[in-house]
Amino acid sequence: MKKKRYALISAMIMVAIALAACSDSKADKNEELMMMDPILVELTLNAETAAVGEKVIIQAKVTQSGEPVEDANLVEFEITREGGGMQAKVPVKHSQGGSYELEKTFKEPGTYRIVSHVTALGQHSMPMKELKVTE
Template identity: 35%
Template sequence: MKKQWMMMVVICSLFLLGACGQQKQQTENTAPPQPIEAELTVPEKAAVNEEVTLTTKVTQGEEIVSDADEVMYEVWQEGKKEDSEMIEAEKDKEGNYIAKKAFAQDGVYHVQVHVTARGLHTMPKKPITIGQGQPTDSTTTPQETEEHQQHS
């Protein structure tokens, strides 16, 4: 009987030690993911009705993200965000996400790319001047972006 009791104690001890090792491994693997970055490329100027290419390179650390869940371009004329247009991007051979757009009238427009990838979301934004469009006081500079990261 003593042998059986000792054997049970040894087995229980090994089981507890194994469970503690798994708990530690799970904790180490739940580090927060690196943020995704979206490099939005938009021409600074274009002519009315000229087709322009909107390009976004998505990365996570050093890795190019070619498996984004969604990449959409939101485009609106200065002061008319409520009339924005959404354009779905397509992936090219290099892993960039692209869309094409022609603007029908002069003005300053904003292009904001919405990228959802690997449980994260980011939304950089840049302006583009079409034809004789004149920036207003509220127009952003080409370097200004609006970004945030959130876990999905």
Template identity: 45%
Template structure:
């Protein structure tokens, strides 16, 4: 009888311990309640949208999560690839301009179509929207 009561007591303790593991109380590491897993949104814009050789282009990635600006992204890089010319390929860090905006100003030396991709990493998320920029003579 004592053996059955002892076994029942141990089983009760195990059940209570496991129930505690499912609580959403504070803990070290990523807290899902803080919205870290909300989708990261990146609005990539080019100004101007079509450029001429030698003209400065502003490439901006506006990063938000849950409709709030993300001012401390882990990494924001702009990848530039000229279509049809694999020798023109670079990845450059964008500067944090505040209010969730990360900016790179770039001048293009030759005409053509360029794929502009922003690589944004924030926590466990990475997103990379792409736009095409046409540069003419």
């Protein structure tokens, strides 16, 4: 009876040690992510104003520690027209050198707010630009 009790206690101790080791590695990984340099997202438009039907190039250049981030988890542009109307989130793929681009034409005049949502390396960034579309 005592042998079974000692075996059970030993097994419980080993499980506790194993669980403690797992939680420590998760804590280490979270600390690593927090200690990394932040991602930087430079959102640019090829023009601040455009005419209805004119192509606009929206670009998010993503870097970390000066190096391009070519494997972001998610990059999308949220486009909203001031005063209601058009609102869309458009997923964007990597083109080259940490750049994620979208070529878009606007069918209605107005002021549009463009927010890039970038998730990469455990971080999120949301820079914003405005675009005026004229007739």
